[in-house]
Amino acid sequence: MIKKILMTGNEAIARGAYEAGVTVATAYPGTPSTEILENIGKHYNEISAEWSPNEKVALEVGIGSAIVGARTLVTMKHVGVNVAADPLMSFTYTGVNGGLVLVSADDPGMHSSQNEQDNRVFGKFAKIPILEPADSGEAKSFLIQAFDISEKFDTPVLFRMTTRTSHAQSLVELAERNEVGLRPYVKNTMKNVLLPAHARLRHPIVEERVLKLAEYNETSNLNKIEMQDKKMGIITSGAVYQYVKEVLPEASVLKLGMTYPLPKKLITEFITSVDTCYVIEELEPFIEDQIKAWGLKIIGKEVFPLLGEFSPEIIAKAFGKDYHALTQTEKLPVRPPVLCPGCPHRSVFYAIGKLKLRVSGDIGCYTLAAAPPLNGMDTCICMGASISAAHGMEKARGREFAAGTVAVIGDSTFMHSGITGLMDIVYNGGTSTVLILDNDITAMTGQQENPATGITLKKQLTRKVDLELLCHALGIERVQSVDAYDVSAVEKAIKEEVGAAEPSVVIIRRPCVLLKGKGPTGMVHVNKDKCKSCGMCAKVGCPAIVFKGSKMPIINETLCNGCLVCAQVCPFGALEEVK
């Protein structure tokens, strides 16, 4: 019997890369893609795997690797592909040599993202094939096939995962690694140097490639037809296929595994063989628009939502079915994610609130400080925007506005795309103050190393970026470093730097409290004789401080770890360290 084991889609991709003979893998962490490279780093020594500082670098490293002949995997979350779009849109012209598969893990429903863009649109834009697995077994087998397609058609392949395929586990059959080795590298300037004269010759090759891929897709085993009742036909792909099978077990289904370029003959035959045909897909009407452009009759976004993640219920509802049995009508408190007890970001936002500063925010755990009671953010757009947007605010409204504003960014996000913004502030005479919250790790995605950590994905020590030196090198003369657990020092440094009419950086340091062995291990208790029930401790927004209907705080001893930020905020010294 072949051994089947339970794997997440991300684990299955890591396994697929191993079996496909991949030798180089790169990524920037981003939910829901992160565990792919983590698993490669942990389990497959045959693959050189590394975190890149951002997705553009990750793809460019991958491009170099593929051009010289290695099978290469590059992974990122959907918005990461925006960052990597520049190399992608040109790489599609050069083609690969060694196969290159770009995994885009989309997040319909925005479980952990700032938007829910459908990256299949990117695949079509770049004119590269798109594969969409529906479970972990397919994630592995499709990935191996994606490398074959990549090399056969000399094209990068977009491998589209979603939160439900990346983070759901199902059974996977394992196989041996196919040691494909390196393909020969031969210098080819006409192909790989995209001068206008060369690129003009490459573009028609890209267009021909799309036609050949569409022809391949007509008979590809990536697509399958499950013919049953001919009254209703469903065209679908990815995780949505599973919901369709659950809700409409009697319907005929065309499950597309390769959703660009679409197989026109296959689709036409399927549509004409059923009475009514629906296209059910999450987010954009990507398959639907193409089929409608061919003049074929189908029903799609007229009845299914354009927004959010699908579920069995959503499909059932569109067909007038309802599983719902019990009701609960009481209005319940929501439970939003919060900064952890002991989080080193808490003191920063407490100080910012006290100083009544505007915050040009960024992407990371600290984005959680936007919620009450910290209310610590005016804007948060994309990775790195905090710094450049703060500069834009100053250009629009002047120095006085800048004196009441800070940019807030984490160490990993600063490495990713904050450096160029800081350079811009110096270059263009800005006076913004940038707070770098250095917790020594990429925290939100679950503790991944970055160039400012000084440790690689494979847990090897490496040269660590010196943030102070880097800021000085960019031309920032005012650089201060403070301990995040020293509340008054944090406040004092921020106050001094926003007051200075020149660009400045405050680096606020403490390791992420979730880093094993790095967090505090103490405890705070309430001295009831000193406590005046003033409510100041509530302002730090710590989930370990609760009130249970009274005004006097109660410390949740399972959660508190004794960071002592609350103790420093209490005006009466009533929150005491348990000795």
Next chain:
Amino acid sequence: MQNFNILIVGVGGQGTILASRIIGSVAAQVAKDVKISEIHGMSQRGGSVITQVRFGDKVYSPVIAEGTADVILAFEELEAFRWYPYLKKQGLMLMNNQEIDPMPVIMGIIPYPVNISEKMLEVEVVSVPALPLATQAGNSKAVNVVLMGVLAKRLGYEKSVWQEALKANVPAKFLTVNEEAFDLGYNLYE
């Protein structure tokens, strides 16, 4: 075998993902097909977290539709109440009787609901004092494994299958505490 659906709900940090992996390992021993769905990332930071395990002869969807869960394993009362409509009528709500205040309750914006057990009608509610039992086992964070012990007894599969699943999913240095927590849950009800 008809598909069996278990929804596991709790607060980020309570170990719902570990619980779903242990139950998934058991399911892989007793059923032909298994799917598990979990959500990582932002939802882990003290937010409401759900994971889902489905097993049977053939499982398509990794997520459980509302009104179709056979069991909800709830590590916290408010989360139990929040997800209660996912149960089938006469389904089993296995709930840790612990309250963890979310930020809007801490801030006094909205009260924590009262009498949750009595409000969940048409289902079997089993309220378990899992926190003191976990503490007794040696780690207050083992609430998830105490409840899993209770569930194991109810589902009736060989105890050794659960013990193997624990071994496969729990780091070696925490195994003894978790085995103790599991036993306390397993032996709680006849």
